[in-house]
Amino acid sequence: MTGVKSKWWAGLIILILVIGIIGCSGQAEETTENNASAPAVTEEQPATSEAETQVISTVHGDVEIPVNPQRIVTQGYLADFLALGIKPVGAPDYELESPYVLDLVEGVADIGRIDGGSVEKILALQPDLIVTVGGDEKLNEQYRKIAPTLIIPYGTYDNVHEEITAFGEIINKQKEAKDWLSQFEVKVKAAKESIQGLVKEGTTFSNFSLFGKEWYINGDGVNRGGQAIYQQLGLKAPDIVQKELIDQDKDTVAISEEKLADYAGDYIFLDLSNGGSLDEGSAVWSSLDAVKNNRVFKLDGERFWPYDPLAVEAQVQEIADMIKERFGKTEN
Numbered sequence: 001m002t003g004v005k006s007k008w009w010a011g012l013i014i015l016i017l018v019i020g021i022i023g024c025s026g027q028a029e030e031t032t033e034n035n036a037s038a039p040a041v042t043e044e045q046p047a048t049s050e051a052e053t054q055v056i057s058t059v060h061g062d063v064e065i066p067v068n069p070q071r072i073v074t075q076g077y078l079a080d081f082l083a084l085g086i087k088p089v090g091a092p093d094y095e096l097e098s099p100y101v102l103d104l105v106e107g108v109a110d111i112g113r114i115d116g117g118s119v120e121k122i123l124a125l126q127p128d129l130i131v132t133v134g135g136d137e138k139l140n141e142q143y144r145k146i147a148p149t150l151i152i153p154y155g156t157y158d159n160v161h162e163e164i165t166a167f168g169e170i171i172n173k174q175k176e177a178k179d180w181l182s183q184f185e186v187k188v189k190a191a192k193e194s195i196q197g198l199v200k201e202g203t204t205f206s207n208f209s210l211f212g213k214e215w216y217i218n219g220d221g222v223n224r225g226g227q228a229i230y231q232q233l234g235l236k237a238p239d240i241v242q243k244e245l246i247d248q249d250k251d252t253v254a255i256s257e258e259k260l261a262d263y264a265g266d267y268i269f270l271d272l273s274n275g276g277s278l279d280e281g282s283a284v285w286s287s288l289d290a291v292k293n294n295r296v297f298k299l300d301g302e303r304f305w306p307y308d309p310l311a312v313e314a315q316v317q318e319i320a321d322m323i324k325e326r327f328g329k330t331e332n
Contacts, residue, residue: 204265
């Protein structure tokens with residue numbers, strides 16, 4: 001298990017470094033925004049159409065892809081295809097090791113990381129469609145020579161409904177997308193109802209990450225369960241988090257440890273990643289009200305780094321369970 005977890009962390013960290021979400025750790029403060037435009041179907045084809053291709057409009061221009069692709073290779077979107085009943089022929093190792101897809105990926109080939117070594121492996125799979133987060137235009141050009149390549153940059157989607165709906169359009173699985181979302185909404189509603197009354201109205205929740213030696217505040221996007229915490233369960237963010245991140249559509253912001261108190265809510269979800277080691281005795285950390293009142297929930301990185309719809313679906317229930325376990329009776 002240790003080896004699997006190490007590969008999972010390594011894969012995710014390499015992906016992040018390639019596409020630049022974290023950037024240089026020496027900077028005092030930085031942000032990650034969700035500015036990418038989602039791909040759009042510009043030539044709609046009904047399910048009964050004899051047309052074999054459709055045109056998808058992307059940030060890299062129009063891409064003609066099969067209406068019903070049969071051999072898909074994906075880098076970054078494995079769970080989306082699995083959720084809609086499609087099993088790609090290839091995906092990166094770190095995606096195959098996500099705890100949310102382990103029982104769904106038998107027969108999916110390991111294409112390694114998003115690097116030069118993946119090209120030959122992808123070519124051998126003879127795909128008719130490649131869907132990737134991109135990040136390296138030289139690699140993208142090589143992929144395009146193998147098969148139609150749809151580039152959907154990291155952070156394009158930070159909403160489950162938008163993401164599943166988009167993939168339903170891309171692979172002609174609109175009904176499956178609607179059905180999946182209907183079941184998702186039922187699960188979210190049940191999770192929300194299970195924690196009603198366990199915390200006082202207006203109570204705030206922060207989502208912190210200690211990535212190596214750098215502190216980050218996470219919003220309601222792709223970082224560390226942000227969608228599950230804020231979007232789906234409707235837990236309230238501190239006003240400063242709402243204004244500086246959520247309202248500005250920023251996924252994360254780097255801050256100094258001295259500023260933690262400014263962003264700290266009544267409760268804190270905490271992710272320790274990339275060797276991050278928390279000094280629980282530090283003057284700043286120990287002074288936070290959430291720390292003093294045992295209101296810190298430590299997130300399992302293996303379960304809260306994934307940000308795909310299957311991960312969010314599970315994280316909603318996991319966050320609700322954390323709250324129920326810690327505060328199993330109504331607060332007065």
